[in-house]
Amino acid sequence: MASYAYYPGCTLYTKARELDLSARKALAVLGAELEEMPAWVCCGAIYNTADDDFAGRIGATRNIVRASALGDTLVTLCAACYNVLKRAKARIDDPANAVERERVLNFIDEPYEREVRVVHYLDVLRRDIGWDAVKAKVAKPLAGLKLASYYGCLMVRPAAVLDFDDPEDPQVMDELVRALGAEPVRFDFKTECCGGYLVVNRKDVARESSARVLENARAWGADAVITTCPLCQYNLDRLRDRDGLPVLYFTQLLGLALGLEPDELGFDNCAVDPRPMLAEKGLL
Amino acid sequence: MSKPPSVSPLVRSIEALSGQVIADCYQCGCCTAGCPIGEAMDPPPSKAIRLLQLGRAGELLDSEGIWLCASCMVCGTRCPRGVDYALIAEACRAVVLRRPVRSGRVGPETVTDEDCEEIPQQAFMASFRKFSG
Numbered sequence: 001m002a003s004y005a006y007y008p009g010c011t012l013y014t015k016a017r018e019l020d021l022s023a024r025k026a027l028a029v030l031g032a033e034l035e036e037m038p039a040w041v042c043c044g045a046i047y048n049t050a051d052d053d054f055a056g057r058i059g060a061t062r063n064i065v066r067a068s069a070l071g072d073t074l075v076t077l078c079a080a081c082y083n084v085l086k087r088a089k090a091r092i093d094d095p096a097n098a099v100e101r102e103r104v105l106n107f108i109d110e111p112y113e114r115e116v117r118v119v120h121y122l123d124v125l126r127r128d129i130g131w132d133a134v135k136a137k138v139a140k141p142l143a144g145l146k147l148a149s150y151y152g153c154l155m156v157r158p159a160a161v162l163d164f165d166d167p168e169d170p171q172v173m174d175e176l177v178r179a180l181g182a183e184p185v186r187f188d189f190k191t192e193c194c195g196g197y198l199v200v201n202r203k204d205v206a207r208e209s210s211a212r213v214l215e216n217a218r219a220w221g222a223d224a225v226i227t228t229c230p231l232c233q234y235n236l237d238r239l240r241d242r243d244g245l246p247v248l249y250f251t252q253l254l255g256l257a258l259g260l261e262p263d264e265l266g267f268d269n270c271a272v273d274p275r276p277m278l279a280e281k282g283l284l
Numbered sequence: 285m286s287k288p289p290s291v292s293p294l295v296r297s298i299e300a301l302s303g304q305v306i307a308d309c310y311q312c313g314c315c316t317a318g319c320p321i322g323e324a325m326d327p328p329p330s331k332a333i334r335l336l337q338l339g340r341a342g343e344l345l346d347s348e349g350i351w352l353c354a355s356c357m358v359c360g361t362r363c364p365r366g367v368d369y370a371l372i373a374e375a376c377r378a379v380v381l382r383r384p385v386r387s388g389r390v391g392p393e394t395v396t397d398e399d400c401e402e403i404p405q406q407a408f409m410a411s412f413r414k415f416s417g
Contacts, residue, residue: 193356
């Protein structure tokens with residue numbers, strides 16, 4: 001069984017536990033496992049961009065250094081962890097930042113063994129496992145289910161650094177949706193911000209941003225929205241005051257299609273319970 | 285051709301912190317049009333950059349707009365001139381937050397118990413890192 005060094009991050013062990021659990025279980029069905037890297041620290045949740053803010057990037061860089069002892073690939077699942085770790089890595093790789101690299105690595109003072117590729121769980125699915133192999137393992141095709149793939153900001157921007165997918169019309173989750181037998185809907189707000197951390201002190205602004213995303217998904221006929229970001233899931237699912245569209249982690253539906261028991265997938269964590277909709281589609 | 289340096293020392297320090305060249309912006313407004321918070325943000329991205337071009341950095345630093353950026357990076361992604369306003373807003377906040385007087389907008393004392401229980405900690409980390417000194 002292929003094994004990947006895995007960075008779970010803070011939110012996936014608490015408020016987004018179902019993302020971590022469903023992802024691990026689904027990957028096991030696909031013949032791979034996530035092995036949590038030892039002694040990981042918080043990535044910082046957001047990338048600090050001020051040029052001289054070395055300290056703000058140390059936590060993320062420390063994870064890169066520690067992961068380098070394990071292998072050449074580090075898998076992330078939370079969109080924020082993916083964004084921050086990949087940008088921190090790119091920052092010290094850029095020859096223009098040689099001084100920062102030296103100072104930060106000296107401060108961390110742990111062996112930086114080898115180059116580490118920061119990848120997302122979706123990269124593992126599309127590049128290492130492949131859609132055909134995923135399709136071959138589907139036990140319960142999600143036929144008749146129309147899904148809006150919501151990527152948000154952190155999976156796709158800045159595009160030059162992340163190089164993950166098209167920043168305006170990303171496709172990877174849509175490809176997964178097809179592999180699972182469901183139908184990806186057109187969705188204009190795939191990469192429109194949910195309001196992110198503005199929920200902490202400007203809930204009014206975040207609520208408006210999130211509502212627009214849901215309204216657009218609804219307008220294109222989606223039965224549910226899928227995401228890979230705990231904060232997108234929270235903002236879309238919990239801040240709403242009108243639309244009742246279910247908002248799930250893509251891993252929950254991946255697990256369902258792969259034949260996992262619905263009880264194992266954490267559906268009860270959603271504010272808008274997706275199970276009545278899934279039952280209506282004959283999927284539960 | 286090399287770019288003319290900004291006249292204002294404050295604008296020069298914002299350029300240094302953000303790595304952006306304020307003179308590169310030609311005021312097309314793509315950033316403001318695409319900004320998901322644009323309606324609430326005052327000034328919106330293109331107007332904020334215009335203030336810097338005019339050497340009126342103080343007005344921008346005193347504004348609410350720089351505290352409404354969600355760092356979603358749509359503005360920089362779509363800018364035809366390669367200017368990233370999210371980085372400029374962060375540089376402006378850094379200038380304010382590094383002033384000797386307490387100037388942060390958020391902190392443990394501004395969060396309700398209910399929000400603390402509910403909102404993913406990812407949001408608190410991000411918010412505090414962007415909006416507190």
